Amino acid sequence: MHPLLDGTRLVAFDLDGTLVDSVPDLAAAVAPALDDLGLPPPGEVRVRDWVGNGSRVLMERALADALGGAPEPARLEAAHARFLVRYGEAPCARTRLYPGVSEALEPLARSGRRLVLVTNKPEAFIAPILRAVGIDHYFALCLGGDSLPRRKPDPLPLLHAAERFDVAPSRCLMVGDSRHDVAAGKAAGFRTLAVPYGYNHGEPVAASRPDAIVESLAELV
Incomplete structure (x- = not known):
């Protein structure tokens, strides 16, 4: 050993x-969470660099990337809640x-x-x-x-x-x-x-x- x-x-x-x-499944959940807020999906490549600090930080980074700046707390909480729902539907499909x-x-x-x-x-x-x-x-x-x-x-x-x-x-x-x-x-x-x-x-x-x-x-x- x-x-x-x-x-x-x-x-x-x-x-x-x-x-x-797990990035393919994480990215697949981030995309609709952002779409619900009228924001474009970031793609797997960007998500790969945002993983590691928990789901809330993941969505904070995704929102900051899409908005070009730090998101408002209420918007972050809404996006994180949507992410948890989407990810919970298929956390291990890919x-x-x-x-x-x-x-x-x-x-x-x-x-x-x-x-x-x-x-x-x-x-x-x-x-x-x-x-x-x-x-x-x-x-x-x-x-x-x-x-x-x-x-x-x-x-x-x-x-x-x-x-x-x-x-x-x-x-x-x-x-x-x-x-x-x-x-x-x-x-x-x-x-x-x-x-x-x-x-x-x-x-x-x-x-x-x-x-x-x-x-x-x-x-x-």
């Missing part, structure tokens, strides 16, 4: 951009696992390590997506962006997971695709590992200085 796993007892994974490519994910999760689970999911996506969408892509049975705990008072890059969700399973942070690993994952992991005292293929606002994740980078999660095992 990868050297970063030596001595670990818990591995926390991000979801969007790390385990699954969402797919990245190559190497199943190859990593199966042996990690067999190794006896606790696997947890820590995402900024609203909690309600987590279970349907994990079931749809066939990896729901691997995770002992799933935390969304609204599960706790604070979300990544705050370390609270990671510290909560470590405490839940009585594992010292130094024996935990955070695996993600963005600067927020790396920052949360470092702040929590976790080891950090990043993948370069996900969503990091157009920036190379190496700039966040994770402890290691792998091209595929299959390299973990």
Whole structure:
């Protein structure tokens, strides 16, 4: 197994951009939410750079792009509400696992390590997506962006997971695709590992200085 796993007892994974490519479904929900307000769709390419801070921030970025400036709070709330409805109708129609994910999760689970999911996506969408892509049975705990008072890059969700399973942070690993994952992991005292293929606002994740980078999660095992 990868050297970063030596001595670990818990591995926390991000979801969007790390385990699954969910942008096609996110973009498909953003488009009608904007259309309801008479605004044009941004397309998948732009949405890919806006993912990672939760659904409200996603819609705030989409509105700011369409309007050319910060949206009024009432307009943002209306757009976010429409997005949640649209996304809830089909959260995993075109969402797919990245190559190497199943190859990593199966042996990690067999190794006896606790696997947890820590995402900024609203909690309600987590279970349907994990079931749809066939990896729901691997995770002992799933935390969304609204599960706790604070979300990544705050370390609270990671510290909560470590405490839940009585594992010292130094024996935990955070695996993600963005600067927020790396920052949360470092702040929590976790080891950090990043993948370069996900969503990091157009920036190379190496700039966040994770402890290691792998091209595929299959390299973990």
